[in-house]
Amino acid sequence: MEETGLSSSSSPSSVSRIPCPSPGGDCHQAFPELQNDTFLRAAWGEATDYTPVWCMRQAGRYLTEFLATRAGQDFFLTCRSPETCCELTLQALGMQVTMVPGKGPTFPSPLRAEKDLDRLQAPVDVDKELGYVFQAITLTRHQLAGRVPLIGFSGAPWTLMSYMVEGGGSNTMAQAKRWLYQWPKASHRLLGLLTDVLVPYLVGQVAAGAQALQVFESHAGHLGPELFSEFALPYIRDVAKRVKAGLQEVGLAPVPLIIFAKDGHYALEELAQAGYEVVGIDWKVNPALARKRVGKSVTLQGNLDPCALYASKEKIGQCVEEMLEAFGPQRHIANLGHGIYPDMDPAHIGAFVEAVHRHSRRLRNK
Amino acid sequence: MEETGLSSSSSPSSVSRIPCPSPGGDCHQAFPELQNDTFLRAAWGEATDYTPVWCMRQAGRYLTEFLATRAGQDFFLTCRSPETCCELTLQALGMQVTMVPGKGPTFPSPLRAEKDLDRLQAPVDVDKELGYVFQAITLTRHQLAGRVPLIGFSGAPWTLMSYMVEGGGSNTMAQAKRWLYQWPKASHRLLGLLTDVLVPYLVGQVAAGAQALQVFESHAGHLGPELFSEFALPYIRDVAKRVKAGLQEVGLAPVPLIIFAKDGHYALEELAQAGYEVVGIDWKVNPALARKRVGKSVTLQGNLDPCALYASKEKIGQCVEEMLEAFGPQRHIANLGHGIYPDMDPAHIGAFVEAVHRHSRRLRNK
Numbered sequence: 001m002e003e004t005g006l007s008s009s010s011s012p013s014s015v016s017r018i019p020c021p022s023p024g025g026d027c028h029q030a031f032p033e034l035q036n037d038t039f040l041r042a043a044w045g046e047a048t049d050y051t052p053v054w055c056m057r058q059a060g061r062y063l064t065e066f067l068a069t070r071a072g073q074d075f076f077l078t079c080r081s082p083e084t085c086c087e088l089t090l091q092a093l094g095m096q097v098t099m100v101p102g103k104g105p106t107f108p109s110p111l112r113a114e115k116d117l118d119r120l121q122a123p124v125d126v127d128k129e130l131g132y133v134f135q136a137i138t139l140t141r142h143q144l145a146g147r148v149p150l151i152g153f154s155g156a157p158w159t160l161m162s163y164m165v166e167g168g169g170s171n172t173m174a175q176a177k178r179w180l181y182q183w184p185k186a187s188h189r190l191l192g193l194l195t196d197v198l199v200p201y202l203v204g205q206v207a208a209g210a211q212a213l214q215v216f217e218s219h220a221g222h223l224g225p226e227l228f229s230e231f232a233l234p235y236i237r238d239v240a241k242r243v244k245a246g247l248q249e250v251g252l253a254p255v256p257l258i259i260f261a262k263d264g265h266y267a268l269e270e271l272a273q274a275g276y277e278v279v280g281i282d283w284k285v286n287p288a289l290a291r292k293r294v295g296k297s298v299t300l301q302g303n304l305d306p307c308a309l310y311a312s313k314e315k316i317g318q319c320v321e322e323m324l325e326a327f328g329p330q331r332h333i334a335n336l337g338h339g340i341y342p343d344m345d346p347a348h349i350g351a352f353v354e355a356v357h358r359h360s361r362r363l364r365n366k
Numbered sequence: 367m368e369e370t371g372l373s374s375s376s377s378p379s380s381v382s383r384i385p386c387p388s389p390g391g392d393c394h395q396a397f398p399e400l401q402n403d404t405f406l407r408a409a410w411g412e413a414t415d416y417t418p419v420w421c422m423r424q425a426g427r428y429l430t431e432f433l434a435t436r437a438g439q440d441f442f443l444t445c446r447s448p449e450t451c452c453e454l455t456l457q458a459l460g461m462q463v464t465m466v467p468g469k470g471p472t473f474p475s476p477l478r479a480e481k482d483l484d485r486l487q488a489p490v491d492v493d494k495e496l497g498y499v500f501q502a503i504t505l506t507r508h509q510l511a512g513r514v515p516l517i518g519f520s521g522a523p524w525t526l527m528s529y530m531v532e533g534g535g536s537n538t539m540a541q542a543k544r545w546l547y548q549w550p551k552a553s554h555r556l557l558g559l560l561t562d563v564l565v566p567y568l569v570g571q572v573a574a575g576a577q578a579l580q581v582f583e584s585h586a587g588h589l590g591p592e593l594f595s596e597f598a599l600p601y602i603r604d605v606a607k608r609v610k611a612g613l614q615e616v617g618l619a620p621v622p623l624i625i626f627a628k629d630g631h632y633a634l635e636e637l638a639q640a641g642y643e644v645v646g647i648d649w650k651v652n653p654a655l656a657r658k659r660v661g662k663s664v665t666l667q668g669n670l671d672p673c674a675l676y677a678s679k680e681k682i683g684q685c686v687e688e689m690l691e692a693f694g695p696q697r698h699i700a701n702l703g704h705g706i707y708p709d710m711d712p713a714h715i716g717a718f719v720e721a722v723h724r725h726s727r728r729l730r731n732k
Contacts, residue, residue, distance in 0.1 A: 177671070180673075181676040182678075224648075224651075225652055226685075226688075265650070266651065266652065283590040284632050305543070306538075307540055311547040341538070
C-alpha cells in the first residue's frame with residue numbers, strides 16, 4: 001500500500017519540487033513494486049505470517065558482509081544512523097556540524113542563551129537545504145528494487161534541541177535540561193522551530209520514496225514524566241499530526257509512523273496515544289507489561305538488547321524465542337533497541353533475523 | 367540507635383583491627399551523641415516529624431559555601447562520590463586506577479578476558495588495603511559532632527565489574543555486557559569475587575563509624591530484566607545478607623541499608639525484596655506508582671531531578687511539593703537521583719532542603 005506512487009501534479013507545496021532521478025517526469029510511478037510488505041502490514045496492525053525484523057546500523061563495516069548472507073536478502077535494512085539524521089536536520093537550520101569519529105555529531109558553536117536562537121535560519125527551505133537527502137532516498141528506493149520497504153528517519157524535537165545546546169553527547173544533558181528549567185519559553189520557541197523544520201523534512205522523505213517514518217526521541221531517558229509531558233510529548237504529537245496532514249495535502253498516501261523514545265518507559269501510555277501506528281520499546285521494558293500498558297491500539301517494536309548479539313547463536317535463538325513469546329505473534333516488529341555495534345559479527349545478525357522468522361512462524365502454528 | 371558504639375573487644379574478624387584515631391582504646395564509644403536521627407528513623411520505617419533529605423556531591427566547589435548557609439546546618443551530607451567509592455574498591459583488588467578530570471575513574475589495564483581475573487588480588491585484606499578509608503570515616507564521624515548521621519557507600523558488584531571491563535565510562539557498556547553474554551561463568555566468578563570484597567568493606571565502614579550504608583547500582587540502566595536478574599540482583603541480595611550477618615558477627619548493631627539502582631525501574635519489586643530497608647528511585651519513576659509497586663515494606667528514597675535545582679527557587683519549591691505529595695508523608699527520604707552538578711548554585715541546594723523541610727511538615731498537618 002505504501003508503495004503507492006506520488007502524483008506530483010497534485011503537490012502544491014515545496015515537496016513537489018524534489019529532484020527526479022529518472023529523466024522525463026513522474027519518477028515515483030516508476031518505483032519497483034514492493035515484493036515484501038510484511039513490515040508495513042505489521043505496522044498498520046494487520047495480521048502477518050511471521051514477525052518482520054529490521055535493525056539500525058551504527059557503523060558501516062559489517063554491512064556488505066551481511067548483505068552477502070542469506071538472511072540479508074530478506075531483511076529490513078536502513079542505511080542511515082539516527083545521529084546522521086540529527087546532523088542533517090540541524091545543518092539545515094544553519095548550525096555548523098562536525099562529525100567526530102567515535103563521538104557522533106559535534107557542534108562547535110552550541111546554543112548557550114536564548115539570543116543564540118536568532119542566529120538560526122528559519123523558516124528553512126527543506127528542499128534547498130536537504131534536497132540531497134531526498135535524492136538519496138529516491139535512489140535508495142530504486143536500488144532496493146522492491147525487496148523491502150524503505151524507512152525514513154528523524155530525531156524528535158527534544159533530542160535535536162539537546163544536541164544543539166550540549167554541542168555533542170553528554171552523560172547528563174544537564175545544559176539542555178538547564179534550558180528547560182531556566183528558560184521554558186525559549187525552550188518552547190526552539191522546540192517549535194525544530195518541529196516546523198521536521199514536518200516538511202519528513203513529508204519530503206515520503207515524497208522522495210520513504211515508505212514508513214521513524215521519529216527517534218533518543219534522549220527521552222534524561223527527562224522524567226513532568227519534563228517529558230511539557231517539552232517532548234506535545235512536539236512528538238504535533239509532528240505526527242502535521243506530517244499526516246502534510247501527506248494528505250500533497251496527495252500522498254499515508255505511511256505508518258513509528259515513535260521510539262529510548263528509555264522513555266515512564267511515558268509508554270502517552271506515546272501510544274500520540275498519533276503513531278508503532279511504538280518502539282527498548283530492552284529494559286518487559287514486552288508483556290508494555291502491551292498491557294499500551295492496549296491494543298498500536299503495534300509494538302523491539303526489543304532485543306543489542307548486546308545479546310554477542311552471545312552464541314544458540315543463545316541468540318533462545319533470547320529471540322523469549323522475546324517473541326512475550327510480545328505475542330501479531331502487532332509486533334522485531335528490532336534492537338539501539339544500533340548494531342561496529343564490532344558485531346555479521347553472522348550473529350543473521351542468526352537474529354533467522355531466529356525471528358523461524359520462531360515467529362512456529363509461534364503462529366502453536 | 368545507629369550511633370550505638372562499637373564494642374571492639376567483641377570483634378573476632380578483621381574489622382577489629384581498624385585503626386583508632388583516639389589514643390588509648392575504645393574510640394567508638396567516644397563518638398558524639400547523634401542529635402538528629404530523623405534520617406535513620408525514616409530509613410527504619412518509623413514515623414518522623416518531617417521528611418529527611420540528603421544529597422550526594424559530584425564535585426566539591428559549592429560545599430564550603432553551602433555549609434555556611436542555614437540549610438547546611440540541618441542537612442544530611444555525604445563527603446564522597448560513588449565514583450570515588452568504586453575507585454577505592456577496585457584499587458583494593460589490585461586494579462591500577464587513575465582519576466581523569468571530567469571522566470571519573472579510569473583503568474589503564476581493563477579486564478579483557480577471563481585470564482585477566484588471575485591478576486586480581488584475592489582474597490583482599492580490606493583493613494590493609496582500605497584502612498585509610500576506615501580512618502577517614504572515623505574522623506568524619508567525629509567531626510560531624512553528632513549533627514547528622516554518616517552514610518557509608520559502595521558500588522554494587524555489576525557496577526564495579528562494568529568499570530573494570532570498560533576501563534572507564536561508556537555510553538553502552540557494550541564490552542562489559544559482552545562478558546555477560548559471552549562468558550557468563552567468568553562474569554559470575556568476577557561478580558562473586560567483588561561481593562567477597564564488598565562485604566568486609568561495608569562492615570568495616572560501619573565498624574569505623576558509618577551509621578547507614580548505601581549500595582549504588584549506577585549502571586543498572588544498561589541491563590534489562592533478564593540480565594539484571596542473573597548478574598546483578600543475586601549479588602545485591604548477597605551483599606545485604608552477608609553485611610547484616612557480618613555486623614552481627616562482630617557485635618555491631620544493624621544499620622539501615624539503602625539500594626539505589628539508577629535506571630533500574632524494571633526491577634523495583636525485586637529490589638524491594640532484596641534485604642534493604644530503603645530503595646532509591648530516580649526522577650524517571652513516578653513516586654506514587656513506585657509505592658504501589660513495592661508495597662509498604664520499604665522506605666523509598668528520591669527523586670528530584672538534579673537539574674530541577676537549575677530552576678528558580680519558587681519553581682524548586684513547587685517541584686518539591688509535588689514530589690512530597692507523590693511520595694506521601696512517611697517512609698520517604700528526599701534525595702536527588704544523581705550527584706549535585708558542579709555548576710549548581712549553593713543557594714538553590716539550600717532552597718531544595720528548606721522546601722523539603724517546610725512542605726513535609728505542612729503535609730503532616732493537613
